[in-house]
Amino acid sequence: MKIIVGGGVSGLWLAAELKARGIHCCVLDRGPLGQGQTLASQGMIHGGTKYALNGLLTRAADVIGAMPKRWRTALNGEGSVNLSAVTLERSDQLLWSTDSMASNLVGFFASQAMRSRMTRIDATSEPAFESSAFKGHLYRLMEPVLKLDTLIPAFQQQLSGQLFEATVSALTCRHGQVIGVETDQGALEGEVILTAGEGTEALLRSAGFETPRMQRRPLAMGVIALKQPIAGIFGHQLGATSKPKITLSTHEIDSTQYLYVGGQVAEDGIDKTDTEQQSAIQEAVTRGLHWLDLKIDSVDVFRINRAEPDASGHRPDHAFVDAIAGCWVCWPTKLALAPALADAILPRLQPNPQTPLPTWPVATTGRYPWRLN
Numbered sequence: 124m125k126i127i128v129g130g131g132v133s134g135l136w137l138a139a140e141l142k143a144r145g146i147h148c149c150v151l152d153r154g155p156l157g158q159g160q161t162l163a164s165q166g167m168i169h170g171g172t173k174y175a176l177n178g179l180l181t182r183a184a185d186v187i188g189a190m191p192k193r194w195r196t197a198l199n200g201e202g203s204v205n206l207s208a209v210t211l212e213r214s215d216q217l218l219w220s221t222d223s224m225a226s227n228l229v230g231f232f233a234s235q236a237m238r239s240r241m242t243r244i245d246a247t248s249e250p251a252f253e254s255s256a257f258k259g260h261l262y263r264l265m266e267p268v269l270k271l272d273t274l275i276p277a278f279q280q281q282l283s284g285q286l287f288e289a290t291v292s293a294l295t296c297r298h299g300q301v302i303g304v305e306t307d308q309g310a311l312e313g314e315v316i317l318t319a320g321e322g323t324e325a326l327l328r329s330a331g332f333e334t335p336r337m338q339r340r341p342l343a344m345g346v347i348a349l350k351q352p353i354a355g356i357f358g359h360q361l362g363a364t365s366k367p368k369i370t371l372s373t374h375e376i377d378s379t380q381y382l383y384v385g386g387q388v389a390e391d392g393i394d395k396t397d398t399e400q401q402s403a404i405q406e407a408v409t410r411g412l413h414w415l416d417l418k419i420d421s422v423d424v425f426r427i428n429r430a431e432p433d434a435s436g437h438r439p440d441h442a443f444v445d446a447i448a449g450c451w452v453c454w455p456t457k458l459a460l461a462p463a464l465a466d467a468i469l470p471r472l473q474p475n476p477q478t479p480l481p482t483w484p485v486a487t488t489g490r491y492p493w494r495l496n
């Protein structure tokens with residue numbers, strides 16, 4: 124049996140691919156499914172345009188370019204992973220520049236580099252941008268945004284009976300090979316696949332492995348509750364550099380609308396106090412959407428690490444899969460790259476005997492972690 128440790132998008136996608144091929148597997152998670160980076164993400168299925176804002180088609184843009192199509196196939200229920208129960212927030216993302224020369228220039232270069240995927244649109248066609256006070260440029264990218272709270276149930280539906288709540292405390296080794304896991308529910312033997320995000324590092328160390336090495340890239344995300352809702356926005360405000368100034372998603376939860384704010388402001392905020400970061404986020408968002416006259420109720424900071432293969436602090440540009448002592452170590456590095464991660468590992472897995480699934484507690488459904496406090 125394949126034992127997948129970690130029920131975020133990478134473990135769940137892989138489990139669904141294995142199931143479609145009749146390969147026996149189970150997924151173990153220490154908490155509610157998806158409640159790590161997956162539900163903390165902004166659900167954007169990037170096709171690389173975000174990485175080409177300097178006008179250069181980087182390797183990252185190239186690798187990730189095929190992903191929106193892969194996801195669309197799954198969303199249409201046409202592939203081995205059936206995500207037809209998943210709802211989209213939008214089928215596109217917006218990029219906008221404000222009226223500054225620098226950001227218009229970045230927008231121009233991005234549109235040249237990615238002309239086939241990115242089209243300039245009339246601001247009046249988008250309710251959030253139709254104000255005459257919006258003086259920038261608006262672009263549409265045909266790359267979908269998932270409604271993440273529908274993603275986990277879609278996987279649960281497909282993987283019923285295979286998802287368990289269990290905290291893996293250590294890898295079990297025999298003759299220098301990993302042969303299973305120890306958990307708070309008991310021990311289990313099988314081929315171990317680590318998709319445990321940030322938890323993978325401790326599990327590798329439990330078996331004395333120093334490699335593959337993991338890096339954490341922290342973010343101080345903004346969570347803004349609005350007193351009055353605005354028209355939904357899923358997209359990126361272009362700045363003067365190749366990184367978006369802010370990346371925004373809008374979410375309706377318990378009759379309140381939230382702006383979830385990432386991008387450069389979330390990266391720049393990691394060493395700021397919460398109070399400093401709250402001000403920085405509020406300023407960035409009110410400037411970046413100055414024509415909307417936002418009625419802000421509260422601003423919170425949600426801190427989270429991106430867990431990735433070591434790339435000396437830089438953004439890794441592909442899904443990572445490596446093996447050590449018969450144990451697979453996986454980091455997708457992007458939600459969008461979950462299919463690429465499965466593609467990388469599937470041909471390398473060995474068939475192994477069917478063993479009974481554990482009779483452990485069934486894993487529950489995660490919620491947006493930035494809304495839990």
Ligand SMILES: Cc1cc2nc3c(=O)[nH]c(=O)nc-3n(C[C@H](O)[C@H](O)[C@H](O)COP(=O)(O)OP(=O)(O)OC[C@H]3O[C@@H](n4cnc5c(N)ncnc54)[C@H](O)[C@@H]3O)c2cc1C
Pocket residue numbers: 128129130131132133134151152153154155156157158159160161162163164165166167168169289290291292318319320321322323326342344385427428429453454455456457458459460
């Ligand atoms: C703020 C933010 C925004 C992002 N936005 C985007 C985006 O818009 N688009 C995009 O493509 N990517 C985005 N990403 C990246 C993306 O979220 C991650 O690359 C992806 O979700 C990682 O999925 P995963 O399944 O590998 O890890 P995770 O989702 O972190 O899942 C790991 C799971 O392992 C479990 N686990 C850990 N240790 C143990 C253990 N010992 N025993 C049992 N279970 C364990 C955890 O409980 C967790 O559920 C974003 C990331 C962040 C942080």
